[in-house]
Amino acid sequence: MEALFVNLAAVLSGWLTSLGLSPIWADTVLLFVKWIIVITIITLNIIILIWLERKVSAFFQERLGPNRLGPFGIFQTIADAIKLLTKEDIVPSAADKLIFKTAPMFFIVVAVMLYTVIPMGQGMEVINLNIGLLFFISIGSLSTIALLMAGWGSNNKWSLMGAVRSVAQMVSYEIPLAFSLLGVVMISGSLNLQDIVAAQGKLWFIILQPIAFITYFIAATAELNRGPFDMPEAEQELTGGAYTEYTGMRWALFFLAEYTNLVAVSALMATVFLGGWQGPWLPSWLWIIIKTYGVILVFFWVKWTFPRIRMDHLMSFSWKVLVPVSLGNILLTGAGIYFCRWMGWC
């Protein structure tokens, strides 16, 4: 079971080479196959995720949640997806049409690109990049532009306000986001995510880097625009922020991309802080799924527990608390590493 997917990839690669393809083209075809699999998993997974979030939120608010379609309302999301697919596609006449139409596509492409480097098991990743962690952070920073495009292209005050908020928030929270991961990089001595997983063989980094874990979690919540930091959407005051003018399939793409980002960030947290795919008994690809879902449930828990934060509090919290704390963590980690070497423990 452990090497199931790795063996499948090897079989496919061998078959392609036997067809007369040169190794480069076989690799390229294999890359496309991996991408198609990743995209399929993402789209199918979101059906479960939306149902799960609605059930979790219902549990927190002492409601039942979706309960009509199928057992425990599990088919509700499928019905919703069909509804969204068949809805009329409205483009506002005053909108900047090109930007309005490109924004959701750009957002989803950027979100899917995050999965390039995530190790989904032993030897299972789309590309084993030696700067994987940095790649993840930098691609994540691009989603800001998509929200800005959506907000601007809609030509609507609510949308623009939402976009302005999200950009201010995401640019500020990117700094603690990157800094909090630096502590892990310093200990493992590598930016390669597989190396980081291997470095956690004995001890998970959540124990060595608890401050980094907490700052990363908070910064990631803000970066994902999730509650309690969902100021850019803020249904009650901005009627949906940057997504206000979007309908049907285009809106669904934004929704899909948001959940795609959520899963990617959760998988990264599981990889960097929770030992990645390592674990006893079960195969590695099952462990990463279990850990990722654990982190996602914590994200749900936080969202449905805390009320929304005010915008100025949000900004000052990033610059006055998170940035100094994450910088201090880097200093502490560096001192710790030297102390450890001096004592001869490592």
Place this chain on the structure above:
Amino acid sequence: MIEFSGLSLYDAVFTAAAGVTVTAALGVVLFRNIIYSALSLVLAFLGVAAIYFQLNAGFLGVIQILVYAGAISVLIIFAIMLVMNRPAGRTNLTSPRTREVFTGGTITAMMLTALIAAIGLSDWPKTVLLKGADDTVGMLAELMLGDYVVAFEAAAILLLVAVVGAIILAKGVENK
């Protein structure tokens, strides 16, 4: 990075990346709507990042995306939105005027000729590609925090001064 031993695929990737970069850079100058210009700038930055990736300089490529495409261009778009006071269709200064386009084009052509001549005529030192050149992060770190640490730290202090200056310019000095 992925090793491409076949030259044809390597060339195709370069042509695509360079084509996107040049087209986007032209878009920055020629679009009448300044928002489109700013978004083309993002695309141009991404194209340059793609070329870095192709040259096995992954670290530079990632930093190009993080700093230029992800942060600087966002600030540019932000600034444009905050100060824009006329219809978006007539915001980019150059486009409709033929005379300015002609002048600018001439100057650009002269600069480009000079640049190509300079590149063609200079005697480039042949750098030996180190084994394990994949590790651009380590190599850059050794250069920046080893051989050139003074210049690196001086640049850091310069940036700090610039940040403090910008804050004072933005907030003003309180007269007591």
